[in-house]
Amino acid sequence: MAFLSPAMLVIGLFTVVPIGLTFWISLHEWSMYTPLGEMSWRGLSNYTDLLGDEGFFTALVNTAAYVALVVAVTLPLSVALGMLLYFPRVMGKAVARAVLFSAYVVPTVAISIVWGALYAPDYGPLSQLFAAWEPTWLSAPDTALVSLVIFHVWQMTGYYTVLVIAGLTQIPSDLYEAARIDGAGFWRQTRHVTLPLLRRTTVFIGLVAIINAIQVFDPVYILTQGGPAESTAVLSFAIQRAAFQHGMAGQASAMAFTLLVLLVALGGVFLAAVRRRS
Amino acid sequence: MKTSTMRTVAVSAALAMVAAGCGGGGDDGTPAATKISFLTHWGPDQVKALEAAAQAFQKRNQGVTVDIRAVPFGNLLSTLRTQGSSPNGPTIASVYDLWLPELVRDGLSGDMPADAEADLAANWPKNLVEGVTKQGGPRGYPNEVDLYALNYNKKLFKEAGIAAPPRTWAELEAAAAKLTKDGRQGFGVITSWPAGVVHPWLSLVNSNGGRLLDGAVPKLDDPRTLAAAQLYSRLVKSGATQAKMSNANANTTGPYLDNFVNGRTGMIIMANWWQGALKEAMGERYQDVGVAPIPVGPDGATSASVSYSWLTVVNGKADQAKQQAAWKFLTFLNGKDSGRNGSSAMGDILTSMGILPSSISDLKAHQAELSDPFLSVYVAELANAVPFPSVLGGEAMSQAVQKHVENVVFGKETPEAAMGAAQREVADILTKAGT
Numbered sequence: 228m229a230f231l232s233p234a235m236l237v238i239g240l241f242t243v244v245p246i247g248l249t250f251w252i253s254l255h256e257w258s259m260y261t262p263l264g265e266m267s268w269r270g271l272s273n274y275t276d277l278l279g280d281e282g283f284f285t286a287l288v289n290t291a292a293y294v295a296l297v298v299a300v301t302l303p304l305s306v307a308l309g310m311l312l313y314f315p316r317v318m319g320k321a322v323a324r325a326v327l328f329s330a331y332v333v334p335t336v337a338i339s340i341v342w343g344a345l346y347a348p349d350y351g352p353l354s355q356l357f358a359a360w361e362p363t364w365l366s367a368p369d370t371a372l373v374s375l376v377i378f379h380v381w382q383m384t385g386y387y388t389v390l391v392i393a394g395l396t397q398i399p400s401d402l403y404e405a406a407r408i409d410g411a412g413f414w415r416q417t418r419h420v421t422l423p424l425l426r427r428t429t430v431f432i433g434l435v436a437i438i439n440a441i442q443v444f445d446p447v448y449i450l451t452q453g454g455p456a457e458s459t460a461v462l463s464f465a466i467q468r469a470a471f472q473h474g475m476a477g478q479a480s481a482m483a484f485t486l487l488v489l490l491v492a493l494g495g496v497f498l499a500a501v502r503r504r505s
Numbered sequence: 506m507k508t509s510t511m512r513t514v515a516v517s518a519a520l521a522m523v524a525a526g527c528g529g530g531g532d533d534g535t536p537a538a539t540k541i542s543f544l545t546h547w548g549p550d551q552v553k554a555l556e557a558a559a560q561a562f563q564k565r566n567q568g569v570t571v572d573i574r575a576v577p578f579g580n581l582l583s584t585l586r587t588q589g590s591s592p593n594g595p596t597i598a599s600v601y602d603l604w605l606p607e608l609v610r611d612g613l614s615g616d617m618p619a620d621a622e623a624d625l626a627a628n629w630p631k632n633l634v635e636g637v638t639k640q641g642g643p644r645g646y647p648n649e650v651d652l653y654a655l656n657y658n659k660k661l662f663k664e665a666g667i668a669a670p671p672r673t674w675a676e677l678e679a680a681a682a683k684l685t686k687d688g689r690q691g692f693g694v695i696t697s698w699p700a701g702v703v704h705p706w707l708s709l710v711n712s713n714g715g716r717l718l719d720g721a722v723p724k725l726d727d728p729r730t731l732a733a734a735q736l737y738s739r740l741v742k743s744g745a746t747q748a749k750m751s752n753a754n755a756n757t758t759g760p761y762l763d764n765f766v767n768g769r770t771g772m773i774i775m776a777n778w779w780q781g782a783l784k785e786a787m788g789e790r791y792q793d794v795g796v797a798p799i800p801v802g803p804d805g806a807t808s809a810s811v812s813y814s815w816l817t818v819v820n821g822k823a824d825q826a827k828q829q830a831a832w833k834f835l836t837f838l839n840g841k842d843s844g845r846n847g848s849s850a851m852g853d854i855l856t857s858m859g860i861l862p863s864s865i866s867d868l869k870a871h872q873a874e875l876s877d878p879f880l881s882v883y884v885a886e887l888a889n890a891v892p893f894p895s896v897l898g899g900e901a902m903s904q905a906v907q908k909h910v911e912n913v914v915f916g917k918e919t920p921e922a923a924m925g926a927a928q929r930e931v932a933d934i935l936t937k938a939g940t
Contacts, residue, residue, distance in 0.1 A: 258611055260586060260589055260608065260612075261590055347759075348752070349750075363749040365752060366696075366748070366750070451752075452697045452698065452755055455752065455914075456914075472901075474586070474900075475901075
């Protein structure tokens, strides 16, 4: 226990205290212009107000759609890319991994500005490339969220691919050899050896992808400001807007705490489902 | 701590206290070594000019140091929220008048001293003084004033055979239809930016005899307000306004600006401050830009743009010495002695950005710049402009209206449904904010 004390102190200081403080603020009305001691008590009113807040539910739905799309695309794509970069014996695999990973290393703010130019309507490179379909990218409510998902997938897939490759290195090669002797081809090896033994890695990637997607903020703030017509107003942006623009830090904290509870619940359900299947 | 270290610290502290005690104060009793800070959202050129004014002030007021801090516009409010309540936060801040009620309520906007108040009353137009007056007293020096006008591309007008800019909504729709062709939109709107969405639209509402609020009561379901939403809807349906060309980014630039600059938008309603952006982006083509008053609606009597202003306030949480030095600096910055040819340094900075100054002497000193064909239309319209309501909950109100106007632009709501929903939401926001 004595060995754990310093670690517990750090965790307490940097994790438990901010979470506790967020909950405490969520029970008050506070503009952030006054010291914490001058907040007005509201009890659970900030939480009950959320139930009638259409903007909160819009943000919740947008976030859920964003997360579902990100996970649905990123997970299979990173597994496929990881296998492509692990199994074939070809030159330049290390370079390809480094290039893929570099998208994750560059600050999101910098990349967001570049993607803003790529997505520019009519005159942007992507608009010209797909001119036949007249894409609207960030400029229309129907396509803005999907455009942000494409950006997210581009940025994060390299990171998840590297995790997949790390997982693949843990699979003993004699299992593949045994499968080959039994007459299994590539697809059967993938289905009965690779994917089952990669389960822990994919579960981890799934969880991290969900958390990262729920926390998306930078591209929304820089590229769309939650628009057009609230179509990209995700929870993290709604929290920032309530706190810093509307001066309703209590309500923003209630949203943040609700998000935390949702995250824990979602993570728990996800892990429970995985364990049950195991 | 070692005894020798403690002795060194004690001696240093004693020396510092003696030095402070012996030091001379300012000419009005401001203690020596008073350091104040000025938070602004201006760009590098304007910050340099502000620093030059601060240096000139420091020469006259030995012992007072003015530190200029600049943040992007998008971060100004959040910087104020996170640093404002600290005694070491910004002493002076340049603020949007919509934020003022909240700043006053929470004590972040200090009381103006009597001499500054007298200076304000003598040298600024009465309506602007009223705009910065909250809880019985003026709260700061108004500086920039912004309002909206119809910007149009004269070259495109000529090509389309349109002789003059539209004066009425009917003429606006007719001109927009003529200008729309080959991927070009006749009339551009802005989305994804609260002020960019609401102010131009509300300028049309005001020019149709409507208002956003009547006191604290929203008037979004008023037929004159609804008519402006119906106008947007008609323009979108006819193809004269293309929603996909309307996007703005966090920097308040983006496709809507690019489309006007590159001749893909025939007309757009925008504020005077974007003159600098147009000149920079258009180069020689800037001469194609024409400006006209906001077209008048069927129920309106005169063109009446939305106006808003910025002001500089002093942090009420700063200590008295800092507040005193800050007001003294602001009086200097806004006074006739700090600028060129009878203008204040503030007036010089604002006109360098194409922004209208507000003090009577600055308007006079910059008469030549303000008679520029672009700015002169805005100056002429200032008298009829309707200030955007500066109320508690103003930001949230503005964003609620933005959402529903955007819904009309993107065809997600009918004008009637959008205005009905906006009316309910704004009423709820204002009630909760205690307006």
